[in-house]
Amino acid sequence: MLALIFNAVVLVVFLVCYFRDKDKSVHALRLSVRSFERIAPVFVVVILLLVFAQGLFSGDAVFAYVAGVSGLWGYLVAAFVGAIVHVPPFITFPIAGQFLASGVNPGYIAVLVTSLVMVHTFSIPIEVKELGLKFALVRNFLCLVFAIVIGVIMGVLY
Amino acid sequence: MKSSRVKGVFGVAALIAVILGCVMFPGYAADNSVVLSILLYLPGFFVLIGLFEAWVSRDFVVTHMGEKSGLKGSAYSFVMGCLIPGPLYLAFPLAGALLRKGISRFNIVLFIGAWSSFKVVEEIFELHFLGPRFLVLRVLLTVPFVIVVAFIVSKVCFDDK
Incomplete structure (x- = not known):
């Protein structure tokens, strides 16, 4: 639904541009195709990784697994599971809400949610292609560490 | 320049094949919403x-x-x-x-x-x-x-x- 609205907005922007300058807008489309072609081979790899990660674990299974661990170890497990597995945000939040209501440590949930949204192991090929290997590794590693820190603080404060 | 063009076209073809595969064999992935959302975006x-x-x-x-x-x-x-x-x-x-x-x-x-x-x-x-x-x-x-x-x-x- 959101994707359709997004496409509609882009279409409107494109039409406005098109009426203002036809040649420039056609040139823009050519640039779109070129940038898509450039990233397409990497995209294939990422989609395969993504489908693989999705096929392995459903969102429910991920949260149930993390909820089953206890102690400080749970924060580490939540962070690493969240980094490797992919659950889209619109599926993450409803499931996270259920587990929060059922009494799972809010710290674990905060780590898992933060790590799921910020650390994307499977899309590292795209990140490397666009922004460089060092960028991708350092950003993902820092986000992983900070996800744990955020979760531990959340666990104390919530 | 030429070879990157070939790689791009090959990539586009492979991407279409992967997406088609995901849509045609819905049993494998936990759900297809992710692949479909990529397709839509x-x-x-x-x-x-x-x-x-x-x-x-x-x-x-x-x-x-x-x-x-x-x-x-x-x-x-x-x-x-x-x-x-x-x-x-x-x-x-x-x-x-x-x-x-x-x-x-x-x-x-x-x-x-x-x-x-x-x-x-x-x-x-x-x-x-x-x-x-x-x-x-x-x-x-x-x-x-x-x-x-x-x-x-x-x-x-x-x-x-």
Whole structure:
């Protein structure tokens, strides 16, 4: 639904541009195709990784697994599971809400949610292609560490 | 140049094959919504990137989001990251385009951080399912870390360019 609205907005922007300058807008489309072609081979790899990660674990299974661990170890497990597995945000939040209501440590949930949204192991090929290997590794590693820190603080404060 | 073109065409063909495969064999993945959402977002995103590259001047990006744009430039980058919908892996091509137009390194990492953690539409979901207390605490705790990540990554990770 959101994707359709997004496409509609882009279409409107494109039409406005098109009426203002036809040649420039056609040139823009050519640039779109070129940038898509450039990233397409990497995209294939990422989609395969993504489908693989999705096929392995459903969102429910991920949260149930993390909820089953206890102690400080749970924060580490939540962070690493969240980094490797992919659950889209619109599926993450409803499931996270259920587990929060059922009494799972809010710290674990905060780590898992933060790590799921910020650390994307499977899309590292795209990140490397666009922004460089060092960028991708350092950003993902820092986000992983900070996800744990955020979760531990959340666990104390919530 | 020629060989990259061939690779691109091959990549497009393979991508279509993968997406078709996912749609035709729905049993394998836990659900197909992810692949379908990529399929739905792709046209809008790449048209947007093309329009951005053709219409927005380098000067405009440099003055509003470049090295000397200050706090205001960072605020623009942050808000932009919050507002554009779409999964994180589609932010990277857009970030690449912004970087080639002269956005500052700090602002681009901030943009990616905001994109991943504070997407407005996702926050509505978080508010609804996890409650205001969880949302406010998580956002208050995450904002400083996103800024720290932007600072470290922008200082350390760009020596190759």
